[in-house]
Amino acid sequence: MSKKSSVLKKVLIPLFIVILLASSGFYYVYSKSLGNIKTVKIPDNKEELNTKPDKEDPNAKSKALEKSSDITNIALFGIDTRADDYDGSRADSIMIASLDLTHKKIKLTSIMRDSFVSILGEKYDKINHSYAYGGPELTIKTINENFDMNIKDYVTVNFSALEQIVDAVGGVEIDVKDYEIDQISGSSLGVQTLDGQQALAYSRIRHAGDGDYERTVRQRTVLQNVINKVLEKKSLPQAIALISILSPFTQTSLDNGELIGLATTVFSSGITAMENTRLPVDGQAIGGTWDGVYYLKPDTLSKNVSYLHDFIYEETGYVPSPAVEEISNTIINTV
Structure with a gap:
């Protein structure tokens, strides 16, 4: 032969x-x-979601706005209602998940919930308020408008599922700090395996260490631990078990076929690496109280957007759109 x-x-x-x-x-x-996942379709046209063009878009007007078609961005929202209630909730956690087939990576970007942004049709406000104003659709529009993104789909998960997910993968290894011990029952100082209940408590810590900044790090750390275990083991029974656990706590714009397609792509693409970051970038935001309300104002939004695109697409020198520049200037001049 x-x-x-x-x-x-x-x-x-x-x-x-x-x-x-x-x-x-x-x-x-x-x-x-997947049968118990609640599918809620949202508009998928550029006008409705304010998405920016990708490299295959013949109508792309600016090279600065082109996006790689080998990188898929999906919005991840975490709500903490402890019930099957998605309406009127503020997003407790906002992330952009990037499936990067070019560089064989999954990238997670947390957006601080107090970030001061332009919410289309509403006002300048905290980005997590956009979910309460108009659900996942408005939050996607807000992310696309403020960060020059091309997101069309979302997944919302109730934090109530986290405990069961962590237990299903055998716990997550976490380096517990001295100021976190008192808020995690049964934990001790240093690297240890947390069970589901402990991991959930760890993810919810807000008033310790670096406040909400560190809280987003904890959430990404737990999620990254879970995903790494799944990618390393590549067990079909485990994947199916995790889907069964998650499905009653999940709402998404993706139908079953699209979810299966994404899962198949991840398992067959050879992706093993994960990277994560946070917006606003350290040192590029001003936190303070305006009119009695705490906000985190990007300083400047344009610099944060350039950083985000460098992180996701690994192409330096991204130039934000005129729309982002206008929003950035408005934020600077708002007192």
């Missing part, structure tokens, strides 16, 4: 097995696990 024929068999046989599995119940198993 020729070397070329051997290579073809190595490629085609696994592909055939995947097709066989898909046609004989594999899709059904996933679909059954």
Whole structure:
């Protein structure tokens, strides 16, 4: 047998097995696990979500706004209602999840909930208020408008699911600081494996260390630990078990087929690396009280947007759009 024929068999046989599995119940198993996820479609056109063009968009008007089609950005929202209640809640956690097939990475960007931004159709306010004003759709519009993003889909998860998810992967390894011990029952100082209840308490800590800044780090750390365990093990039964746990606590704009497609892409792409960051960037924000309300004002928004695009797309020198520059100037001049 020729070397070329051997290579073809190595490629085609696994592909055939995947097709066989898909046609004989594999899709059904996933679909059954996803059955409890609440799908809420939102508009997917550029005008409604204010998305910026990608590299395949023939109508792109500015090279500065082009986005790689090999990088998919999805909004992640965490709410802490302790119930199946998504309406009227403020987003307790706001992240951008970037699936980067070019550099084989998953990237998580936290946006501080007190960040002072322009909320379309409303006013300048905390970004987490946009979720209460208009749900995930308005929050996506707000992210796209303020950060020159091209997000079209979202996943909202109730924090009540975190405890069960962490237990399902056998706990998460966390380096607990001395000022965190009292708020995590049964924990001690240093690196240790936290169970679900402890990890949830850890993620909720707000008034310790560097306040809400450090809280976003804790949330990303727990999430990154869970994802790393799944990626390393690559266990189909574990993945299905996690989906079954998450589904009753999840609302998304993605249908079952799209969710399965994303999961398949992650598992088949060879992605093993994860990176995370936070906006506003350290040293590029001013926190304070205006009219009796605490806000975190980017200083400047334009610099933060340039940093975000460098992080996600790994192409330095991003120039923010005129719309972002206008918002940035307004924020600076608002007292």
